[in-house]
Amino acid sequence: MKQQLLAILFCTSAVFGQDSLQTLSHEELLTWVAEHHPLTSSALLVLDQADAGIMKAKGAFDPTAFAGRYDKYYDDKTYYSLFDAGVEVPLRGPFQLRAGYEQNSGQYLDPENTLPASGLWYGGIEVQLGQGLLIDERRAALQKALIQRELAEQELLLQVNQLLQDASTAYWEWNLAFQKTLLLEEAVQLAADRLDAVRISAVLGDRPSIDTVEAGLLWQQLQIEYQQAEMELTKSRLALSVFLWEDGYTPLLLDPNTVPENEPAIIGQDTPTPVLPAVHPALQSLTFQLEQLEIDRMWQAEKLRPKLKLSYNPLVAANGDIPLAGFSSSNYTWGVGFSMPLFLREARGGLQAVGIYTEQTWLKQQNKTTELQNKSAAYFTEWEVTRSLTDQYRQTVTGYLQLLQGENTLFLNGESSLFLVNSRQLYWVNGRQKLLELEFKEKQALNNLYGNNANYANWYRSRYLQP
Numbered sequence: 001m002k003q004q005l006l007a008i009l010f011c012t013s014a015v016f017g018q019d020s021l022q023t024l025s026h027e028e029l030l031t032w033v034a035e036h037h038p039l040t041s042s043a044l045l046v047l048d049q050a051d052a053g054i055m056k057a058k059g060a061f062d063p064t065a066f067a068g069r070y071d072k073y074y075d076d077k078t079y080y081s082l083f084d085a086g087v088e089v090p091l092r093g094p095f096q097l098r099a100g101y102e103q104n105s106g107q108y109l110d111p112e113n114t115l116p117a118s119g120l121w122y123g124g125i126e127v128q129l130g131q132g133l134l135i136d137e138r139r140a141a142l143q144k145a146l147i148q149r150e151l152a153e154q155e156l157l158l159q160v161n162q163l164l165q166d167a168s169t170a171y172w173e174w175n176l177a178f179q180k181t182l183l184l185e186e187a188v189q190l191a192a193d194r195l196d197a198v199r200i201s202a203v204l205g206d207r208p209s210i211d212t213v214e215a216g217l218l219w220q221q222l223q224i225e226y227q228q229a230e231m232e233l234t235k236s237r238l239a240l241s242v243f244l245w246e247d248g249y250t251p252l253l254l255d256p257n258t259v260p261e262n263e264p265a266i267i268g269q270d271t272p273t274p275v276l277p278a279v280h281p282a283l284q285s286l287t288f289q290l291e292q293l294e295i296d297r298m299w300q301a302e303k304l305r306p307k308l309k310l311s312y313n314p315l316v317a318a319n320g321d322i323p324l325a326g327f328s329s330s331n332y333t334w335g336v337g338f339s340m341p342l343f344l345r346e347a348r349g350g351l352q353a354v355g356i357y358t359e360q361t362w363l364k365q366q367n368k369t370t371e372l373q374n375k376s377a378a379y380f381t382e383w384e385v386t387r388s389l390t391d392q393y394r395q396t397v398t399g400y401l402q403l404l405q406g407e408n409t410l411f412l413n414g415e416s417s418l419f420l421v422n423s424r425q426l427y428w429v430n431g432r433q434k435l436l437e438l439e440f441k442e443k444q445a446l447n448n449l450y451g452n453n454a455n456y457a458n459w460y461r462s463r464y465l466q467p
Contacts, residue, residue, distance in 0.1 A: 026168065029168075036244075036246055038248040040159075043155075046156055050152035051149065053145045054146060064087065066084075067085035068085070069084075081106050094132050095125055095126070097125055099124075102119060103119030118318040120317055127310045130338075135299055154284045157281040164459075168264075170243060171240060174233075174254075175443075180233075183432050184222060184226040191222050194418075215418060241253050272380060273380070274381075277454060280372065281454055290365070293361060300350040300351040303347035303351075307338065307340065308336070308337070312332065379452055382448075383442060383445035389438055397435050404424040
């Protein structure tokens, strides 16, 4: 499919020489933009960034190896030589494991550093019984990073949704310009044929010469409008080409022999509806922000508790080849630590700030929900009304065509004037152009409805993000 679309989209000398027309459908455009536009590639990097954030947060739970040696030599004496090495293992909870080996020597060791000559093995656990029991900074950071991954996906969907909506707008503007060009090309040809017929009739004496002037003026007027339509078609083709890239690096130019499909792709559902989908990325994004703020609230509330740390470390002399040979439950160290700010202003201020941010985000979510619901109802009403007007005006244009055909028959029978025929043709041409504009407004209203309801985002998710 990629090679076929490249043949359609990418202008080469071989393609320029072709007379046959290639059709680019709305869904083919969406697929190409979703897979190759640089903004899509850039948005996908947000997911990689979120994954990197998760890895960084998990790093706080990585085991840590440590080692240290501290010696003092003075006046040709070894005052002390202290050596300590081991590993610390944080756990997903208020626990931390610690194990190591310690060996000290020297003539002036402090009593607390005096150990067996072979050294001492130790291992134990440290438990947070106060602040950090329910949640701590490491666990909070990891939980927020996991939510950030979900939030990043919603931000990706919002960007892609807007991109596909903008691409669809450019597509339907290109379609409108193309249809107007076809219409005016047909009208110019009809005016040229009539001018030739009037000239022949004037030469034969069946028509006054002034009729050739009137027929020529109509042809010139339509020719000018046709040239303007071609200019608009070129501009719209270039505007659509902004969305056409190859693998996010090489811009493509829409081939002049490529024509649009006149019907929009149904995105996400068979029938348009004013009801918001159950999952909307804009609302989901705010929901995930509220979840992150709830984690912040829990952590700030946890800071109101005092720090109470309990540690216990069994001790084993390093005797022989078996490290635990000298184990005894009587050999251990333990400790307890307590600290607490007297005013708790940092924790109370942080908790109050999180509460304010939460309320702001909640209000923003309520406002966004109402805004999206109202826009959805407005776009749906616009689409229904425009569709009804289009159907009605289509009958009007059919009437203009019947009048033109009837007036042309009377003119050929000598029962009408060229002025009336030209007037009927202008009514028909202008009516056709107005009908095309109504059809464009109908498609654009549907496009706005799809964009507001995140149908493009759901279409992208079902194709590219589902496992």
